[in-house]
Amino acid sequence: MIETQALGKRYGDLVAVDGISFKVEPGQVLGFLGPNGAGKSTTMKMVAGFLAPTSGSAKVCGFDVESDSLLARRMVGYLPEGAPSYGEMSVRQFLGFIADVRELPAAVRGKRLDDVIGRLNLEGVLEQPIETLSKGFKRRVGLAQAILHDPKVLILDEPTDGLDPNQKHEVRSLINAMARDKTIIVSTHVLEEVHAVCNRAIIIARGRVLADATPAELEARSRYHQAVSMTARDANAAREALARVVDVAAIEVDAQDGRITAFPKPGKQIFAAVNEVLKERNVAVREIALEGGRLDEVFRSITQAAPAKEVRP
């Protein structure tokens, strides 16, 4: 469990994190979203025990990250941004070193090492110096290091940054597989990732929490939520037909690919009505889709809004 209370960090006059409060329970995967420089990494560094907060507090499994720093750090597996590790060591040496520092008992040491090496497919590179590995492997070594002691809390700072789509998929599956009994925080600016791994998302900008909701709730805030989009042979006929639907608030045509989108009035559903009208008027559509909502649009509207437009914590 992770709990922060008005957690803040300032560097001189610069406020990097401005009073962030949240609570994450076991079984939750919390996605940290926000533009670069929003304070995501700084917050994670404070929870992981690297930086000392200048105000507020953070607790990991009940241990304060400042006053019970060592106990708190024992509970946490942390993947710092960029997955740093000692390049001159081989993967086996490096993981062995982490196992020693984490004081894994001899009885489970070998088993844990085998487990993470298997999970992250590191068998083939065990004897290679880490600095000679590809980016994907380095990231996997970083993840292996973080989960080696089977921590209750995992803090992963951009775990899929710079990975190819297959590697991203692997890392996401790994996070999903561990999610059941752990408390996990993942930062990312890849929005599709939120869908793939998180069951809750916090959007941070300028050091403040601007939104805290499930990915589906965030999408529901999108203008595109419940919108209907289509491509039609006769665009004009389609537009005319759509205009007759009572609950349609606006119709937009994409200038590039000619895709027509009908936006519903707030709280209304228009998919059935649109379908009916199109059939009635015999408008041929190539395909038609019900939009769930676009996270990127929500992300932009939340993070670019004026600071005063702060949403509930």
Add this chain to the structure above:
Amino acid sequence: MNMITTLFKRELRSYFATPVAYVFIVIFLVLSSAFTFYLGQFYERGQADLLPFFNFLPWLYLFLVPAVAMRLWSEERKSGTIELLLTLPITMWQAVVGKFLAAWAFIGIALALTFPLWLTVNYLGDPDNGVILASYIGALLMAGAFLAIGSCISAATRNQVVAFILTVVACFVLVMAGHPLVLDAFAAWAPQGLVDAIAGLSFLTHFASISKGVIDLRDLLYFLLMIGFWLYASAIVIDLKKAD
């Protein structure tokens, strides 16, 4: 203590995982022999002792020890591993001491590899081995003090070149503290007490008295306090600077 040993082993092993260790040791041995035999006129003096070697050692250390010390923390900061290291369940003190001891042991290994010099004087004559042992202890202590200063300066910057140059300068000032070059800068304005205190900080004075074969508690204490102080300062600097 266990944790310090773990860190110590990792660090020491990492020295030998790269060519740096071997380059350092070879250069150290070549230069120390060159100084001893040519500049120190080892043979011409006709005396069976290691004085020529130990006389030049501080000057050799002045450049070689900062080269070892510069990577202590700068590299951790530059590569980001400091974030990994300090979020492991270890205390700052364990990290600082573990890394320092590894670097110290490394210099100790290099120093121990000068044993052929010792064999040579024993073959050629009948030296006072007690004095030689005391000098070796003094040399190791002095290396520790150099390293501790380097550790602190290396903690302050992520640039190894800057760390190296600043450490050389700081060590130079301390080596020369008893010399008019440094003292004159203070004598003009500082009270006599301060000037004497600065003169008392000189590495050379303390090293010289140990290498005469007299291990005085005050000289031992001087080097140990020096090491303790600078390591303490390292921990503070790391804490202050780790955010940037």
